[in-house]
Amino acid sequence: QSVLTQPPSASGTPGQRVTISCSGSSSNIGSNTVNWYQQLPGTAPRLLIYNNNQRPSGVPDRFSGSKSGTSASLAIGGLQSEDEGDFYCATWDDTLIAPVFGGGTKLTVL
């Protein structure tokens, strides 16, 4: 059982915009910044969004993040087949005194 809640799956067609949600509580998302990671099949995760809405160097601007209250979301615009993979939200939890993750959302490009 993950501390942060994500939908198990999401899908879209090429060119579409898809949004993935992440729900937490006042002890985690409500009081800390949110990061998003993408994990392509058979590879290590890579940082996609940090500090709620910042993109590391090399991440296309069609990936964007937002946070409101105890929830956050990742938006992927102009969906491409190579975007298929698992997406994880993460943040710090003040009660657990540790980073916590969502269970992951598997994105399928139809």
Next chain:
Amino acid sequence: QVRLVQSGAEVKKPGSSVKVSCKASGGSFRTFSISWLRQAPGQGLEWMGGIIPMFGPAKYTQNFQDRLSITADESTSTAYMELNFLTSEDTAIYFCAREQQLALFDWGQGTLVTVSS
């Protein structure tokens, strides 16, 4: 550009220990915050603990408090994760990652640890 390279896959017997290494290149290793995470087959990511070499003692999540040891060797820019008293539930891919601004910017390639009798 920071690069993290982990040691190879391991097969261990239940009750034994495993030690995985993570060698860093690029940047100042002693100031890095290195985290260890794991991913069981078909499951999500779980943070285990972390260390900043220049500050010394590692921090661990409660789940692993009694059987996990994370260390760092500044002379070789290598971090280590040792997990004791292995069970089949410890079968997973173990990752090291460099943390900055509370985010994991750089990742090792992962090390598969299989626990089987």
